[in-house]
Structures are given as C-alpha cells and as structure tokens.
Amino acid sequence: MIPRKMYELLAAGTLALSGVAIVLAVAGTALQSGLGVAASSLCAILFLVPGLYFLGYARRLRSRDIALAHVAGFAAARTAFRIQDLAEELRVSPTVADGILRTAVREGHVRGRFEGSDRFVADAPPPPEEGAT
Numbered sequence: 001m002i003p004r005k006m007y008e009l010l011a012a013g014t015l016a017l018s019g020v021a022i023v024l025a026v027a028g029t030a031l032q033s034g035l036g037v038a039a040s041s042l043c044a045i046l047f048l049v050p051g052l053y054f055l056g057y058a059r060r061l062r063s064r065d066i067a068l069a070h071v072a073g074f075a076a077a078r079t080a081f082r083i084q085d086l087a088e089e090l091r092v093s094p095t096v097a098d099g100i101l102r103t104a105v106r107e108g109h110v111r112g113r114f115e116g117s118d119r120f121v122a123d124a125p126p127p128p129e130e131g132a133t
Contacts, residue, residue, distance in 0.1 A: 004065065007058035014051035018044050067100055072109040075101075075122040083118050094118075 021044035028036030067090065074089055075081070087097035101120060104110040112122035 004058055004061040007054050007061065011051050011054035011058055014047045014054060018047035018051055021047060068104045068107065068109045071100055071104045075104075075110045075112065075120070078122065079124070080115075080119060080121045083120065086120075 021040045025037050025040035025044060028034075028040055070090065071086065074086060083094050083098050083101065086101060087094040090097055090100065092100070101110065105112065110122065112120055114120055
C-alpha cells in the first residue's frame with residue numbers, strides 16, 4: 001500500500017500542474033489563441049480530476065490513521081471493554097467500531113483477544129526491560 005505522504009505529494013503535484021495549465025489558458029485567452037486556450041483547458045481538467053482524487057484519498061487515509069490511533073489509546077487505557085463502549089467513544093455504530101478494532105488488531109496497533117461478540121480484552125503491555133531508560 002502506498003503511504004499517505006505519497007498520495008499527498010501526488011495530489012500536490014497534479015493540482016500544481018492543473019494550476020499551471022489554468023495560467024496558460026488565461027494567457028492564451030489574453031493572446032487570443034483559441035487552440036492554446038482549448039489545449040490548456042483540457043490539460044487543466046485532466047490534471048484536476050486525479051489531483052482531487054489523490055487529495056481525497058490522502059484525507060481518508062489520515063482519518064483512518066487517527067481512528068486507529070484513537071482505538072489504540074482507548075484499548076491501552078482499559079484492560080477489557082465492550083464493543084458498544086468503543087462505538088460510543090468513536091460515535092459510530094457497533095458494527096463499524098468492531099471493524100475498526102479488528103483492523104487495529106490485524107495491523108498491530110492493539111494487542112488482545114475477542115471474547116464473544118461484544119467484548120475485547122487487551123493484552124497487558126510488556127514490562128520494561130531492566131536497565132532500559
């Protein structure tokens with residue numbers, strides 16, 4: 001999976017190219033060059049669409065990272081909790097909260113086990129090593 005920063009760079013690059021094409025279209029209009037205006041306008045649109053897509057996808061990835069970090073903090077503060085409690089904390093449905101928690105476990109943000117369909121027991125963090133600061 002491509003990291004979020006890469007999508008942000010792709011978005012910035014394609015939107016910058018779209019902006020340059022818009023400037024060229026305006027310059028073409030000032031110089032009364034119909035073909036130049038048409039070509040620049042087409043380029044502006046062709047770069048604007050993927051730029052907006054990359055920007056939106058990067059924002060969704062950022063929201064996902066924030067949700068996973070929030071779940072990790074929530075689980076670290078409790079030894080056990082109900083999925084309903086997590087859903088209320090995240091202000092989502094229990095089904096969505098369960099999916100977010102399972103993703104956090106799968107990706108290593110949270111360690112623990114599910115007990116039944118509505119309870120999660122977090123593993124205790126490992127004890128600090130002796131001599132470690």
